Amino acid sequence: MLVAVTGAAFATSASAGAVPSQPVTSSAVAETTGDHMSYREMADTMQMDDTARVGKVLFDQLEWRDGDTGEGRGTWDAQAWYGGDYDKLWVKSEGKYVSTGHDTGLHDADVELLWSRVISRWWNMQLGGRQDFGPGQSRTWVSVGVEGLAPQWFETEATLYASDEGRTAARLKAQYDLLLTQRLVLQPFAEANLYGHSDRQHQIGSGLSDLEVSIRLRYELRREFAPYIGVVWLRRFGGTADLVRAAGGEASDLELAVGLRVWF
Amino acid sequence: MYRSRFNFSRRRFVQGLAGGSLVLGGGLGWGATAGPAFGPAALGGGSAGRASAGISRGAGDETLTGGERGSILRGTDFELAVGAREVNFTGASRTATVVNGQLPAPLLYWRQGDTVTLRVTNRLPAPTSIHWHGMILPANMDGVPGISFGGIPPGETFAYRFPVTQSGTYWYHSHSRFQEQVGLYGPIVIEARDGERYHADREHVVLLSDWTDTNPEHIYRMLKVQSDYFNYGKRTLADFFADVRKQGFARTVADRRMWGQMRMNDTDLLDVSGHTYTYLMNGVTPAANWTGLFRRGERVRLRIINGSSMSFFDVRIPGLKMIVVAADGQDVEPVTVDEFRIGAAEVYDIIVEPKDDRAYTIFAQSMDRSGYARGTLAPAAGMEAEIPRLDPRPVLTMMDMGMGGMDHHGGGSASHDMAGMDMSSMDMDHMKMGDTQAAPSSSNFGPNVDSVAAQPTTNLADPGPGLRNNGRRVLTYADLRTLGGPIDSREPGREIRLHLTGHMQRFVWSFDGKKFSESRPLQFNYGERLRIVLVNDSMMTHPIHLHGMWSEIESPEGEFLVRKHTIVVQPGQQLSYGVTANALGKWAFHCHLLYHMEAGMFREVVVEQGRQSGGQS
Numbered sequence: 001m002l003v004a005v006t007g008a009a010f011a012t013s014a015s016a017g018a019v020p021s022q023p024v025t026s027s028a029v030a031e032t033t034g035d036h037m038s039y040r041e042m043a044d045t046m047q048m049d050d051t052a053r054v055g056k057v058l059f060d061q062l063e064w065r066d067g068d069t070g071e072g073r074g075t076w077d078a079q080a081w082y083g084g085d086y087d088k089l090w091v092k093s094e095g096k097y098v099s100t101g102h103d104t105g106l107h108d109a110d111v112e113l114l115w116s117r118v119i120s121r122w123w124n125m126q127l128g129g130r131q132d133f134g135p136g137q138s139r140t141w142v143s144v145g146v147e148g149l150a151p152q153w154f155e156t157e158a159t160l161y162a163s164d165e166g167r168t169a170a171r172l173k174a175q176y177d178l179l180l181t182q183r184l185v186l187q188p189f190a191e192a193n194l195y196g197h198s199d200r201q202h203q204i205g206s207g208l209s210d211l212e213v214s215i216r217l218r219y220e221l222r223r224e225f226a227p228y229i230g231v232v233w234l235r236r237f238g239g240t241a242d243l244v245r246a247a248g249g250e251a252s253d254l255e256l257a258v259g260l261r262v263w264f
Numbered sequence: 265m266y267r268s269r270f271n272f273s274r275r276r277f278v279q280g281l282a283g284g285s286l287v288l289g290g291g292l293g294w295g296a297t298a299g300p301a302f303g304p305a306a307l308g309g310g311s312a313g314r315a316s317a318g319i320s321r322g323a324g325d326e327t328l329t330g331g332e333r334g335s336i337l338r339g340t341d342f343e344l345a346v347g348a349r350e351v352n353f354t355g356a357s358r359t360a361t362v363v364n365g366q367l368p369a370p371l372l373y374w375r376q377g378d379t380v381t382l383r384v385t386n387r388l389p390a391p392t393s394i395h396w397h398g399m400i401l402p403a404n405m406d407g408v409p410g411i412s413f414g415g416i417p418p419g420e421t422f423a424y425r426f427p428v429t430q431s432g433t434y435w436y437h438s439h440s441r442f443q444e445q446v447g448l449y450g451p452i453v454i455e456a457r458d459g460e461r462y463h464a465d466r467e468h469v470v471l472l473s474d475w476t477d478t479n480p481e482h483i484y485r486m487l488k489v490q491s492d493y494f495n496y497g498k499r500t501l502a503d504f505f506a507d508v509r510k511q512g513f514a515r516t517v518a519d520r521r522m523w524g525q526m527r528m529n530d531t532d533l534l535d536v537s538g539h540t541y542t543y544l545m546n547g548v549t550p551a552a553n554w555t556g557l558f559r560r561g562e563r564v565r566l567r568i569i570n571g572s573s574m575s576f577f578d579v580r581i582p583g584l585k586m587i588v589v590a591a592d593g594q595d596v597e598p599v600t601v602d603e604f605r606i607g608a609a610e611v612y613d614i615i616v617e618p619k620d621d622r623a624y625t626i627f628a629q630s631m632d633r634s635g636y637a638r639g640t641l642a643p644a645a646g647m648e649a650e651i652p653r654l655d656p657r658p659v660l661t662m663m664d665m666g667m668g669g670m671d672h673h674g675g676g677s678a679s680h681d682m683a684g685m686d687m688s689s690m691d692m693d694h695m696k697m698g699d700t701q702a703a704p705s706s707s708n709f710g711p712n713v714d715s716v717a718a719q720p721t722t723n724l725a726d727p728g729p730g731l732r733n734n735g736r737r738v739l740t741y742a743d744l745r746t747l748g749g750p751i752d753s754r755e756p757g758r759e760i761r762l763h764l765t766g767h768m769q770r771f772v773w774s775f776d777g778k779k780f781s782e783s784r785p786l787q788f789n790y791g792e793r794l795r796i797v798l799v800n801d802s803m804m805t806h807p808i809h810l811h812g813m814w815s816e817i818e819s820p821e822g823e824f825l826v827r828k829h830t831i832v833v834q835p836g837q838q839l840s841y842g843v844t845a846n847a848l849g850k851w852a853f854h855c856h857l858l859y860h861m862e863a864g865m866f867r868e869v870v871v872e873q874g875r876q877s878g879g880q881s
Binding site: 037039041042043045046047048049050051054055056085086118119120121122149151152153178179180181182183223263 | 390391408409410411414415439440441485486488489490493496497498499500501502521524525527711712713714767769770772779780781861862863864866
């Protein structure tokens with residue numbers, strides 16, 4: 001319903017002493033109500049842009065581990081992303097570097113490149129590929145996964161992989177930040193790997209292959225820079241455990257970790 | 265708990281340097297001057313005007329004194345130069361964006377009925393602009409680049425010219441990028457044509473702001489990549505055990521589970537905190553103690569402006585009752601309070617009547633209790649009064665989530681020791697929790713909206729998180745009555761309903777789930793009276809500013825309450841106001857939290873002749 005406008009409509013309540021009976025010149029209107037600018041032009045003129053892209057590089061784990069086997073190694077679990085509020089390019093990587101014995105070099109290392117798309121309030125869908133590195137024939141996978149924040153603040157990733165050789169795999173990761181103080185944070189972490197087929201070259205059996213459960217205590221000197229100590233429990237299952245034992249290894253391992261959580 | 269973690273360097277950072285202010289000469293102008301500022305009734309002339317802010321609190325006083333009259337600009341023609349200058353509030357030197365070399369920018373003193381001309385020259389290497397906040401003026405004078413005009417390129421001058429039709433306290437600030445965060449803000453005082461309605465013997469402008477040594481581009485990026493970056497008041501394990509002791513294990517676990525299920529942080533009151541902010545009063549750090557003078561028995565008017573980028577302040581002057589006489593420049597029926605919350609861009613004029621020859625602290629604690637701005641009212645320079653402790657940090661409740669009043673005792677009581685409070689003086693009038701009504705289906709706002717207020721409260725008498733039942737008489741919108749009634753008494757012809765939405769984790773902010781880039785302009789028909797209904801689905805408090813036209817808040821029953829330019833909507837609250845679309849052209853409509861605006865909580869409003877209703881996008 002439109003109410004007829006009269007001059008009197010604006011001239012009411014002069015008692016306030018601040019009545020906006022505003023004369024607007026036609027030239028003023030013409031200047032401001034010209035052709036509608038595109039969002040891009042507008043954003044440039046306003047110097048304000050809610051589509052601006054941002055990025056982050058996070059080494060969630062960058063640590064040195066020492067375990068029962070006496071074999072020291074460096075491990076990492078890192079991610080980087082860049083993009084807008086809906087679509088981002090993600091890079092994920094994890095692996096270990098062994099510096100002693102005949103195993104010297106990269107082990108169980110991989111890099112994933114993913115397109116990440118917001119699909120709901122708390123979840124992103126991630127599509128891309130993963131390249132493995134390390135001893136033996138390196139595998140290449142197609143990745144399909146979800147990443148997000150599960151109820152009760154669990155940061156969660158679940159990814160399915162398929163390779164051109166017909167291999168399949170799955171990886172599940174979850175972690176949680178428990179604040180002891182505003183800067184002292186206890187972070188439980190779990191990662192499980194599952195495989196559709198055994199892969200003797202890589203000491204992998206089919207089914208649930210390995211589970212890592214760890215807990216890290218970090219101190220955030222800055223949000224971006226937090227040294228930590230941690231305990232890592234590794235357990236291999238089924239065919240994987242058999243293959244590892246056959247090669248002289250242990251099915252489970254308890255390791256101490258010292259590291260840095262850094263991001264920028 | 266929170267306070268005990270302040271160490272020395274932290275304290276110094278938050279409070280700033282005693283002598284910390286502008287590095288260069290030239291002074292702080294009215295900001296640091298503890299003088300009877302101006303106005304026909306001001307007493308004492310300039311005799312006390314030499315008193316400075318940083319007296320006896322350390323070296324470098326010379327850089328603080330100043331107090332040149334030039335920092336108050338009067339008349340009808342003004343030359344304003346926007347430029348850069350070095351400042352030092354915390355011990356670290358930084359570059360600020362200033363007007364005529366001053367932070368805050370000079371006080372502009374206008375007279376109602378005059379036509380003012382302001383020639384603004386840009387001496388920055390980047391484009392700039394000045395928006396006259398709260399002024400009713402032609403659309404092309406409003407100073408919003410991309411909407412009102414093209415902005416002011418480096419080296420160029422733009423002449424603003426408009427008639428001053430209103431009176432009262434307002435302010436001005438940059439509307440370009442993050443220049444407001446780094447110092448481009450200043451007060452406007454407009455003398456009423458017929459004289460002030462409320463007599464005062466003396467008056468001071470009190471402009472609150474939030475200074476940071478961190479580049480605002482970096483602050484925004486941190487919010488986008490880790491939205492709780494500046495929150496050092498989150499719930500810890502110790503809080504959990506404290507809550508278990510107070511309210512039992514089952515209830516504490518249920519409480520945590522509920523928030524965990526929603527993946528919401530009940531301590532996220534302000535996105536940017538005292539962790540990076542040093543709160544300023546008239547450009548002066550808490551340690552340097554801005555001082556405004558009075559003589560015992562005088563009525564002193566304080567024109568309090570929140571010129572901050574991201575902060576809400578809870579303001580009080582222990583020992584003095586505050587008589588609120590104007591809101592956003594508009595005279596109101598006097599209401600006497602102990603404390604009021606002032607959102608970014610809001611303005612309140614108060615009158616105090618100090619009866620003793622003693623100092624009084626003007627204490628403005630940030631809403632999240634992470635710091636405060638502080639100054640002093642005193643009969644002589646160099647005096648100071650006790651600075652109150654920060655209140656317990658508030659914790660949001662389910663009511664703030666728009667889930668109905670599950671916890672009537674409100675924020676703070678859950679995890680903090682309230683033993684020292686006089687619970688007997690609780691003002692239960694402030695806690696009428698009725699009047700909830702079901703929201704329409706609004707759950708389809710898309711993935712970048714993390715919550716919807718299922719049962720928004722329409723209670724305007726709720727002082728908000730952290731102020732409920734604090735034993736003090738706290739101002740609410742329900743207390744305010746603008747004198748003279750609404751500018752337009754017609755019943756609104758239509759209603760525009762907008763949800764204030766966002767995603768805290770991703771730091772995306774929007775109206776109705778649409779960021780500015782995804783929205784179309786709201787269409788107002790020239791001459792129409794319409795009602796805007798805001799439903800705050802988010803759990804943050806938002807100060808919403810409509811340019812060019814007044815926003816006239818109504819009670820839930822539709823009765824006119826108060827005319828404002830910036831309207832604070834609490835978490836989970838629904839609030840409505842009338843707007844008369846009497847200003848042709850394009851206007852900005854946005855959340856006045858700077859980084860919320862940047863993140864998408866912005867709309868264009870177009871007032872056009874002869875359009876049929878539309879506008880809801």
